[in-house]
Amino acid sequence: MSESLVEFRNVSKHFDDYTAVDNLNLSIEQGEFIALMGSSGCGKTTSLRMLAGFEEPSEGEVLLRGKCINHLKSYQRNTPLVWQTLALFPFLSVVENVEFGLRMQKVAKPERRKRALKWLDNLAIAEFAERRVDQLSGGQRQRVALARTLVTEPEILLLDEPLSALDSNMVVHMQGVLTELQRELGITFIYVTHSQSEAFAMADRVVIMNEGRVQQIGSPKDLYQRPNNHFVAGFVGKNNILGGQYKSEHNGIWVLAGNDGDYKIKASEAEPADRSAATDFAISADRVFVSRTVNSDFDNQFLCRLKGEEFVGSAVVLYLETESGEQIISLVTQAQMEVLGDLKKGDYYAHWQSDHCHIIKP
Numbered sequence: 001m002s003e004s005l006v007e008f009r010n011v012s013k014h015f016d017d018y019t020a021v022d023n024l025n026l027s028i029e030q031g032e033f034i035a036l037m038g039s040s041g042c043g044k045t046t047s048l049r050m051l052a053g054f055e056e057p058s059e060g061e062v063l064l065r066g067k068c069i070n071h072l073k074s075y076q077r078n079t080p081l082v083w084q085t086l087a088l089f090p091f092l093s094v095v096e097n098v099e100f101g102l103r104m105q106k107v108a109k110p111e112r113r114k115r116a117l118k119w120l121d122n123l124a125i126a127e128f129a130e131r132r133v134d135q136l137s138g139g140q141r142q143r144v145a146l147a148r149t150l151v152t153e154p155e156i157l158l159l160d161e162p163l164s165a166l167d168s169n170m171v172v173h174m175q176g177v178l179t180e181l182q183r184e185l186g187i188t189f190i191y192v193t194h195s196q197s198e199a200f201a202m203a204d205r206v207v208i209m210n211e212g213r214v215q216q217i218g219s220p221k222d223l224y225q226r227p228n229n230h231f232v233a234g235f236v237g238k239n240n241i242l243g244g245q246y247k248s249e250h251n252g253i254w255v256l257a258g259n260d261g262d263y264k265i266k267a268s269e270a271e272p273a274d275r276s277a278a279t280d281f282a283i284s285a286d287r288v289f290v291s292r293t294v295n296s297d298f299d300n301q302f303l304c305r306l307k308g309e310e311f312v313g314s315a316v317v318l319y320l321e322t323e324s325g326e327q328i329i330s331l332v333t334q335a336q337m338e339v340l341g342d343l344k345k346g347d348y349y350a351h352w353q354s355d356h357c358h359i360i361k362p
């Protein structure tokens with residue numbers, strides 16, 4: 001088996017009696033774009049710092065091309081690992097800041113100026129080339145810092161919330177720029193963010209962490225369609241989590257006794273070993289449809305009442321309640337809303353297909 005570029009093998013990090021990272025196992029391949037995602041304090045930055053050599057693991061091994069680098073200092077890892085930092089030299093101009101890494105690599109002046117200007121152009125900040133960095137906004141500085149790192153074309157780039165100071169339009173622009181660059185240059189990106197939209201828009205694989213532990217690793221599509229536990233189902237997208245007691249199986253469809261009647265779900269590879277225990281499943285809000293009448297095309301349908309609506313751009317989130325008081329959310333487009341009419345009047349049905357339900361671990 002070929003070895004991974006980077007591997008965390010049973011890595012934990014304790015600060016006194018607090019466990020910041022708990023038994024992290026992750027292999028990263030050459031050229032991958034990996035995002036570590038999770039809420040504040042879940043151990044993302046600590047994991048990145050262990051890879052960069054700023055923290056030593058308490059247990060386990062960090063490997064670079066199969067060799068343990070636990071005891072290598074950060075400066076000994078600097079090639080090929082580069083940590084993107086926001087710190088810029090205030091006494092240098094923007095272009096001089098971007099040239100700095102190349103100067104350290106002894107690249108001749110005309111060549112380094114040419115490369116620096118190209119990166120300023122790539123990041124849409126060429127017009128500020130001669131300005132001092134203290135004359136820039138926070139977002140402009142963040143782009144200079146990125147240009148300064150990318151100009152050296154490192155093999156592995158470690159990025160910790162690199163777009164956090166940008167406004168939402170610029171974040172979308174920069175996501176496009178970063179993904180394109182990453183594919184073009186084949187740099188391995190390890191990217192820390194708490195933002196689901198950033199992680200899902202750019203990464204090949206996303207590592208979802210909570211309280212120091214990996215919850216799930218997968219492509220954005222996998223995580224979205226097949227969350228494997230309650231935490232991921234609650235964290236990614238908009239999921240309904242429902243459950244019931246196993247009753248029977250017919251042609252790969254399980255019947256669960258729920259509070260409002262039977263749920264039908266497609267049994268998947270994630271089938272729990274114990275059928276006698278209650279089974280929970282996730283159904284994404286955009287797979288829950290709403291109509292005035294029963295629709296026999298769907299194998300799950302429940303009578304509902306509207307409890308609230310939330311407008312999110314061109315879509316509407318409907319907060320529904322079944323007869324037993326079960327909460328269900330449905331994401332519908334404005335166009336579908338127009339067909340449905342005034343939902344405050346009368347009853348209607350929420351329905352979904354068994355094969356869009358995904359069993360989640362207890």
Ligand SMILES: Nc1ncnc2c1ncn2[C@@H]1O[C@H](COP(=O)(O)OP(=O)(O)OP(=O)(O)O)[C@@H](O)[C@H]1O
Nearest residue numbers: 015018020038039040041042043044045046047194
């Ligand atoms: N040097 C340290 N000493 C003690 N505790 C630490 C230290 N560094 C981090 N921690 C703790 O470890 C936990 C994980 O921190 P980490 O910075 O990895 O989180 P994070 O997921 O990157 O969060 P954020 O998104 O807020 O940056 C936090 O509870 C933090 O307070």
